[in-house]
Amino acid sequence: MAAQPSSNGYLVGSNLERVLRAGHFAVTAELGPPQSADGDVIRKKAALLKGCCDAVNITDNQTAIVRMSSIGAGAIVVQEGLEPVIQMTCRDRNRLAIQSDLLGAYALGMRNVLCLSGDHQSFGNHPSAKNVFDLDSIQLVQMVAAMRDAKVFQCGEPFKGQEPRFFVGAAAAPFAAPVEFRPYRLAKKVKAGANFIQTQLIYDIPAFKAFMEKVRQMGLHEQVYILAGVGPLKSPAMARYMKDSVPGLWVPDEFIERMEAAGAPWADIPKDQLSKEDKKARADAWKQEGICICIELIQQVREIEGVAGVHIMAIEWEEAVRPIVEGAGLLPRPDVSAAPAQEAHHD
Amino acid sequence: MIVAEQKSLDEMKSLIGEAQKVLVVGCGTCVTVCFAGGAREAAIVAASLRMATRLDGNAKAVTDVTVQRQCEWEYLDEIAEQVRAADVVLSLGCGIGVQAIAEHFPQAWVVPGLNTGFLGLPTEQGIWAERCAACGDCLLGRTGGICPIARCSKSLLNGPCGGSEGGHCEVNPDIPCAWQLIYDRLNSLGKLDLLLEIQPPKNWKAARDGGPRKIVREDLRLRAEEE
The missing domain is CATH 3.40.50.2300 (Response regulator)
Structure with a gap:
């Protein structure tokens, strides 16, 4: 079914949709809810991100570790004047629970959803849990788009009143196996109704360029807004872990070497003789270099045709987002609250 | 077996x-x-x-x-x-x-x-592997004879998640990625187009999710006088 714009010309009119439709290079960031019921954690993180991104992704029990719900945290984010992108996984809810949660999220003012399969529960803190996976991410995209455009529940019954209207997002993992199938899987997500895509972390620019070339050949960049995933490295160990242990993540040696070089002044001091101050100074030097690399990555992905923005994943390090966005020359963020939809370059 | x-x-x-x-x-x-x-x-x-x-x-x-x-x-x-x-x-x-x-x-x-x-088979002497989840609605005709319900850790129907690497599932390197196997097999048979169709949500009613199952074959049942 074709996506039908609402009366103001936007599908949804979320800030993220307006920024993208106006042709601005979009910036989203990630906000991880706490492993507690403390809403102040969300407020503090929201304050760090306010003004430096167009929307913030609220993760949904990421890495299968129980945290405050994305919709609960999203409601606080709305109160704080930021726009959330609610992450919704298929791991913990069947089609009934997902739809019911989305009705609630819409009623609470949320307008963007990122549809994900979800990390397998064996990686989290409840590995003995039963998983759901009633739907997969592509079926979820289809369902959320149909809730908005056909105004029906997944079973085909119409809503009794206001339909939930979400700007529908999906993920792409350009470097997961089989790599040659990945652009086609992205095409399936577009066909299912995705409006925007946020990719897995990109460090290997040449490989991402090759992926985007295929995406352009298939014309996908004209049907969906693609936000390249980037994130600051925190230490050489983190860089090596990502390279060696995280599927679908390619980290070139060059970045590992740069992270090691940043810590070189402390490299000759035996581990047990490193003072607390030394360790802090070394961590700061690593973080500085990580932010530097991230800024360079943003500048490089920005040059690739078909990349509509970046999604910054500074995991449990929301403080890094502002210096990254500022360093990349992407501040201030555009005010598109009054932008007419007619200027849209898509559709 | x-x-x-x-x-x-x-x-x-x-x-x-x-x-x-x-x-x-x-x-x-x-x-x-x-x-x-x-x-x-x-x-x-x-x-x-x-x-x-x-x-x-x-x-x-x-x-x-x-x-x-x-x-x-x-x-x-x-x-x-x-x-x-x-x-x-x-x-x-x-x-x-x-x-x-x-x-x-x-x-x-x-x-x-x-x-x-x-439900599985011996893949080699001393090793048995799962092959069928008895879901009650066989989809092997669309996946080249490799079952994603039984063999994908997430039972995905529309292709591999981001956790597929080097032919293995991220859940455990001993688990082959079912979707890599499906991709390779359909590729070798020239049937990759099957993967481009969006598979709709599955009807789990035919599986255990629909409650305990029973198959009734009227043609095989004994009539009262024969019992």
Whole structure:
């Protein structure tokens, strides 16, 4: 079914949709809810991100570790004047629970959803849990788009009143196996109704360029807004872990070497003789270099045709987002609250 | 076949409890082929229990018998006398066999000697792998004869998630990525276009999610006068 714009010309009119439709290079960031019921954690993180991104992704029990719900945290984010992108996984809810949660999220003012399969529960803190996976991410995209455009529940019954209207997002993992199938899987997500895509972390620019070339050949960049995933490295160990242990993540040696070089002044001091101050100074030097690399990555992905923005994943390090966005020359963020939809370059 | 493996001797002993006369019942079908509960295994388990209980200072009378199929009444009728004489029946059948004995012999106390694993096949000597989840609505015709329900950790229907790497599933490097296998097979057969169709949400009613299942074949049922 074709996506039908609402009366103001936007599908949804979320800030993220307006920024993208106006042709601005979009910036989203990630906000991880706490492993507690403390809403102040969300407020503090929201304050760090306010003004430096167009929307913030609220993760949904990421890495299968129980945290405050994305919709609960999203409601606080709305109160704080930021726009959330609610992450919704298929791991913990069947089609009934997902739809019911989305009705609630819409009623609470949320307008963007990122549809994900979800990390397998064996990686989290409840590995003995039963998983759901009633739907997969592509079926979820289809369902959320149909809730908005056909105004029906997944079973085909119409809503009794206001339909939930979400700007529908999906993920792409350009470097997961089989790599040659990945652009086609992205095409399936577009066909299912995705409006925007946020990719897995990109460090290997040449490989991402090759992926985007295929995406352009298939014309996908004209049907969906693609936000390249980037994130600051925190230490050489983190860089090596990502390279060696995280599927679908390619980290070139060059970045590992740069992270090691940043810590070189402390490299000759035996581990047990490193003072607390030394360790802090070394961590700061690593973080500085990580932010530097991230800024360079943003500048490089920005040059690739078909990349509509970046999604910054500074995991449990929301403080890094502002210096990254500022360093990349992407501040201030555009005010598109009054932008007419007619200027849209898509559709 | 149904693939199962034996519980530990300690667990079997604790399941038997205070019973003195123990009947170990093997099964001649699936669990024979997967070396978990056939005639040979039943004899070894019975001998092990005799030895272990003697060493514990409470020697039990343990005998064994194996039927062709624990999951059919007519084969169970053959051991009715032995079951009646036993204080406890230790079934080395799959979960179906244990329940068939309980259902067929209302007076018998029956305990399981196996953990029933899955529907699968031996991939090489000594290794069995899951192949079918008995979902009740076979989709193998769309996936090149490789089942993503049984073999993808997330049972995804529309292709591999981001956790596929080097042919393996991120959940465990011992698990081949079902979607890599499907991709490679359809690729080699020139049928990759099958993967481009969006597969709709599955009807899980035909699976266990629809409640306990039953198949009724009217054409095979005995009419009242024939029974």
